[in-house]
Amino acid sequence: MSVSSDQLFEFLCRMGDNTLVLGHRVSEWCGHAPVLEEDIALANTALDLIGQTQMWLGLAAEVEGKGRSADDLAMLRDVWDFRNVLLVEQPNGDFGQTLMRQFLFDAWHLAMLKALMQSSEPRIAEIAAKAIKEVQYHVERSADTVIGLGDGTSESHRRMQAALDLLYPYVGEMFVPDALDDLMAEAGIAPDLAALRGGYDAHVGQVMAEATLTLPEGGFAHKGGKSGFQHSEHLGHMLTQMQWMQRAYPGASW
Amino acid sequence: MSSPNSAYPDTPEQTTKPKRHEWPLWEVFIRGQHGMSHRHVGSLHAPDAEMAIKNARDVYTRRNEGVSIWVVEARHISASSPSDKGPLYEPSESKVYRHPTFFDIPEDVGAM
Numbered sequence: 001m002s003v004s005s006d007q008l009f010e011f012l013c014r015m016g017d018n019t020l021v022l023g024h025r026v027s028e029w030c031g032h033a034p035v036l037e038e039d040i041a042l043a044n045t046a047l048d049l050i051g052q053t054q055m056w057l058g059l060a061a062e063v064e065g066k067g068r069s070a071d072d073l074a075m076l077r078d079v080w081d082f083r084n085v086l087l088v089e090q091p092n093g094d095f096g097q098t099l100m101r102q103f104l105f106d107a108w109h110l111a112m113l114k115a116l117m118q119s120s121e122p123r124i125a126e127i128a129a130k131a132i133k134e135v136q137y138h139v140e141r142s143a144d145t146v147i148g149l150g151d152g153t154s155e156s157h158r159r160m161q162a163a164l165d166l167l168y169p170y171v172g173e174m175f176v177p178d179a180l181d182d183l184m185a186e187a188g189i190a191p192d193l194a195a196l197r198g199g200y201d202a203h204v205g206q207v208m209a210e211a212t213l214t215l216p217e218g219g220f221a222h223k224g225g226k227s228g229f230q231h232s233e234h235l236g237h238m239l240t241q242m243q244w245m246q247r248a249y250p251g252a253s254w
Numbered sequence: 255m256s257s258p259n260s261a262y263p264d265t266p267e268q269t270t271k272p273k274r275h276e277w278p279l280w281e282v283f284i285r286g287q288h289g290m291s292h293r294h295v296g297s298l299h300a301p302d303a304e305m306a307i308k309n310a311r312d313v314y315t316r317r318n319e320g321v322s323i324w325v326v327e328a329r330h331i332s333a334s335s336p337s338d339k340g341p342l343y344e345p346s347e348s349k350v351y352r353h354p355t356f357f358d359i360p361e362d363v364g365a366m
Contacts, residue, residue: 035277037298041312141308148301 003187008121009064010083011184013073014226016056017084020074021235022105023049024242025092034095041141045102048134055127075246079236086225087170089235093163096156099145100163106139107203108174108196115191124189143207150211157212164208165216172221175200180227279328280306282313284320292324300325 027046033039057070087105092098113135116128149156177185177193184190208215224230245252277299283292295314300306306325315323334342346352 035299037300037309037313040316041309044312044316137311144305144308148305 003183003189005063005065007180007183008189009060010180011190012056012060012063012124013081013083014085016053016060016070016073017082018088018105018109019049019056020053021082021084021238022088022102023047023053024238025088025090026098026102028092029095029098038095042098045138045141048138052127052131052134055130059123059127071246075243079231079239080228082231082235082239083226083228084235085170085173086222086232087167087173089225089232089238090167090170091234093166094159096149096159097163097166099142099149100160101167103139103142103146103207104167104171104204105174106135106142107200107207108171109135110139111196111199111203112191115196119190120188146207146213147211150208150213160211161213164213168216169220170222172219173223173225176221176223178227277301280310280325281328281331282306282310283324283326284310284314285322285324286320287318292322295319297328303327 023046029042057073061068113128113132119125150160175193175197185192281297282295284295285292298309300309310323
C-alpha cells in the first residue's frame with residue numbers, strides 16, 4: 001500500500017494541528033491561572049505542545065515540498081484547512097474544564113504516540129519518541145488534577161462532572177477512523193485508531209472512578225474537525241487571536 | 255468587648271471570619287546535575303507532597319537544573335532563632351584551629 005505525499009501531509013497536519021490548537025488554548029491561561037504554580041505548569045504544557053507542533057508541521061511542510069515552513073502552516077492557513085480534532089479547539093471554560101479537556105486529550109495522545117513510535121515512517125517514529133516523554137508527564141499531571149478536583153469539594157465535583165458531560169461527546173472523533181486513517185494503518189505509518197479505544201477506556205475509566213465522576217451514557221460523537229469538514233465556531237475566533245500578528249504585518253519577524 | 259474599630263462604633267464587628275483555604279507551603283530542595291547534595295532553591299504551595307514535587311518540577315527545573323527533588327512541608331522545619339546568634343555562633347569565631355587547614359592532604363584523597 002503506497003501513500004502519496006498529499007496523504008502523508010494531511011496526516012501530519014492532523015498531528016500538528018492538534019498540538020498547535022491545544023497549545024494555543026492552554027497558553028491562554030498564561031497569567032490567569034488560579035495559582036502561580038498552576039500558571040507555570042500550564043505554560044510549560046503549552047510550550048511542550050508548541051514545540052511538538054514545530055516538529056509535526058515542520059515535517060508536513062517538508063513532505064509537501066511547496067516551500068512552505070511550519071510557521072506558514074501555523075499562521076497563514078485559514079480555519080477550513082485545519083485538521084485538528086474538535087476537542088482541542090473547545091474553549092477553556094473554567095480551570096476544571098480546561099484540565100478535563102487536557103486529560104481526555106492527553107490519554108489519547110499518549111496511546112497514539114506509543115503506537116507511532118513503531119511507525120514504518122522513521123521520521124514519524126522519531127518525533128513520537130521525542131514527544132512521548134513530555135506527554136507522559138502531561139497525562140500524569142492532568143489525571144492527578146482531574147482526580148483531585150473530581151474527588152474534592154462538592155463545588156469542584158459539580159464543575160468537573162459538568163466538564164466531563166460537556167466534553168465527553170468529543171472523545172469519539174479521536175478513535176473513529178476515516179479513509180485517511182485506514183490508509184495510514186494499512187501502510188503501517190499509524191495505528192488502527194479503533195484498536196486504541198480499549199486501552200483508552202480502561203485508563204479513563206480508572207481515573208474517573210478515582211475522581212468519583214460518571215462517564216455520560218451514549219456513544220454520540222461530534223465529528224468534522226480532523227477531516228476539516230466542519231470545525232466548531234470556536235476555532236475561527238481562536239485563529240483571529242493566534243494569527244493576528246502575521247495577518248496584520250505579513251512577514252514580520254524578530 | 256471593645257470594638258477594634260473605635261472610630262466607627264456603629265460598624266458591627268465581624269465575629270466569624272470566612273475561612274480561607276490555602277494550600278500548605280513546601281520548601282523545595284534540588285540536587286543539580288553535578289552536585290552531591292540537595293540545595294534549597296525556594297518554596298511553593300501545593301495540596302500534597304505528590305503535587306508539590308510536580309509543581310517543583312514545573313517551577314524549578316525548567317532549565318534542566320536537577321536530577322532529584324525533595325520537598326518538605328515548611329511547618330516541619332525547625333529553625334534557630336536569629337536572636338540566639340551570639341551564644342550559638344560567636345564562640346567558634348576565635349577558634350581557628352578547628353579549621354582543617356593545618357594538615358597537608360595527601361593527593362590520593364582527591365576532592366574533599
